[in-house]
Amino acid sequence: MDLGIFGILISLVMLMYFAYRGMSVIWLAPILALIAALFSAGTHMMASYTEVFMSSAAGYVKLYFPAFLLGAVFGKIMDVSGAAKAIARVITGKVGNQNAILAVVLAVSVLTYGGVSMFVVVFAVYPIAAEIFRDSNVPKRLIPGTIALGSFTFTMTALPGSPQIQNTIAMPFFGTTAYAAPILGMIGAATMFGLGLLWLKRREASARAAGEGYGDHADALPESHEDENPTPSAFLSFIPIIIVLLLNFLIVTFYYPNVNTGYLSDYGTSLQKVKGMWSLIIALTVAIVVALMIFRRHIPSLREAVNQGGESSIMPIMNTAAAVGFGNVIKSLSAFELIKEMILSVPGTPLLSFAMSTSLLAGITGSASGGLSIALDALGEIYIHQAETLGISLETLHRIASIACGGLDSLPHNGAVITLLGICGMTHKDAYKDIFVCTLAIPMIATGVTLIFASSGVV
Template identity: 60%
Template sequence: MLGVIGIIISLALLMYLAYRGITVLILAPLLALLAVVFSGNTPIFASYTEVFMANFAAYAKTYLPIFMLGAIFGKVMDDTGAAKSIALTIANKVGKDKAILAVVLSCAVLTYGGVSLFVVTFAVYPIAVELFRAANVPKRFMPGAIALGAFTFTMTALPGSPQIQNAIPMAFFHTTAWAAPILGIVATIVMFGLGMMWLGRRSKKAMEAGEGYGDHHDGNIEVMDESQLPKFTVSIIPIIAVLALNLFLGIYFGSQKAEYLANYNTSISSVKGIWSLILALVLSIIIAVLLMRKNLKNTLKTLNTGAISSLLPISNTSAEVGYGNVIKTLGAFSLLKSAILAIPGTPLISLAVATSVLAGITGSASGGMSIALGALGDVYLQKAVALGINPEAFHRIASIACGGLDTLPHNGAVITLLGITGLTHRQSYADIGMCTVVIPTLAVIICIILASFGVV
């Protein structure tokens, strides 16, 4: 019982202290070892060097290329002006009278194409300000619109998304980024449809009551010289390349026997998704640089900055994985594991609960999912085989579930988004929370029901 209390205290402190601004690089090992101390019979230093650091390194070994290449791709799209060109073109096509829809679609296209969430926010914000001002839509709805487009369906649900939240389950369930396409599309329709309905009704009601854009200083805005941006037709090519190459390479690698992988204690089914995404990103970066080299002031600086910017995110997530695996070794964890797996109904329910709760505690979709799958991924794969459930369903449910409670108020992306837009939790979190917590949770429930009937 003391061990269980230690795990609960450790998790509570992880959530609270992360919210207070202490980096998870410090918190994860210390709080993991705190739980070890409560367990009473587990060696402390061995837990750190042989469990925490071993799993930290193993996670980095698998996912560092995706984090790094994704960051480089996003930086290239940002520095060339391609991201702004795409967002501006979509906004112009949709029309300034549909400001919220224009912002959501702009964020969605960029995120689905592999541009990082933070780059998308910075790229779209100046355009969103212009659109919201012109349509006199209250600015407090802007964070909700950006979050709906960037933090929800394109991050976790749409098949083929190169975002890390869709990549992590591949190694555990031997799938690709295109896993469970029907479930993904259904979840996308739910999140996009209900999110737009919520923001549309809320903004309309506010405007009918006489509320307009408001008096805002609108800092952090760079003046765009539209004539210097690459053309939309050129800017969109790398986005299309990421998705198309990821699909075709996944099919190609999946068709290979690759018996030599037995020498590395793995199989082609375990690595085909990772390999296809890595190569798709590499080729798309090359395509983007070649097509828009005139728009890059310093190509080497762009590549270096993108690569370096990936180190903190991968380190944070690796630390959370190390933390989860230390907890996994404790005797008390077997009690919590049994409680999770004993949740009535299909194991898809317990997977969704575990992933969502841990994402909420850590304030990180990728971190929470990595902890959950690191501790229970092998169990769920065995259940999939034993119960005849397609592993792709587990992939998609885990991915969608991690994008629910992760965006509670202490989430770093939420805090950054509010900082960029110059708004507060009080002004805008109700709409962020509805679009990124409540509606995605509903989408998970619907997908679990469909998956229970064999839909993937």
């Protein structure tokens, strides 16, 4: 084996292992990137750190910090105002306790698709999920998989218009919008939702047949303060979410195409590259302002809510930026050319090799957004050229890449998986099997399904 490839593999294995052990990627990534560089002849260590790792990490923050920041603030306001809980309760109430799994999946999906951070959703919905699962006598061990299906899969990567970062990262690279390839996205979303729900319902039926109920769990659910600070009405709670989805679509579809943006050439960019992110920024900003106006009396401390939202955006973006820096150091090594050749030699359309490389890198980093960013940085230009040569739309590339990044990312060392299990009071042994099926195996099947449709030219 080439010594450089050996160094890359060693650093990747160490990254997965130590991340699984709970060590922060922020400091792991630069150290392990330099370990990989040690095995590559002719590589200058300090230059790799300051000019490659730090430059690419800073570039990532420059591109995506507004989306992380505004998404976190919006999610925090929806959380502390009780709006997220109001939405979850009305959905679970409509669906009914006899459909506990479906009710929780729908509640989580609406919040995530509306722009509420996946981490915030878990905190907001878990107490409600625990209540309805206990009342329906559904095993508690199914809660993590149920929440994960609604937040870590189709609303994160497939549904057109999703403001989640995993759907928006590709916009500057391809000059697309969050609504790229909507039919492909709906096909992928339907596959994930249908198969995931089928799996969880079968698990519930199997548990009931075996006489297993909710179980004896000392749930540390937060005390209810609804009497002293009642939640807003469901009608009002849905308004900010509708604003995010509708305003984003209207701006990117009707406003920017009719505005003179020739001045952008002075900034070295074009409308095609920035319109998706600009539309998202405006939509989230307006939604935040509206939410603050209509939920003001439900928010105990406005300053604290906004501050906490802003602060909570730092760690996720720094973790992802560190993973991106790591990937770019790997990309700069001479041995990576051999890996790139192997990826590009995968038979079939570039869609297949792009999906495979994106999913693999997401699994290595334990991050869908990190894996997708690295794949775009390392191989994006090549796939754009191949796609244009073969008449494949960049919107199709966007959608395939977004769906593919949500497969292998949820291996056991994924930070969102660890957080979800911790909040639910479950261990990997208790509940990871359902998370694995719903957020890894089924999304990979969905990627295959969308590849078939995209390659056939049917959509």
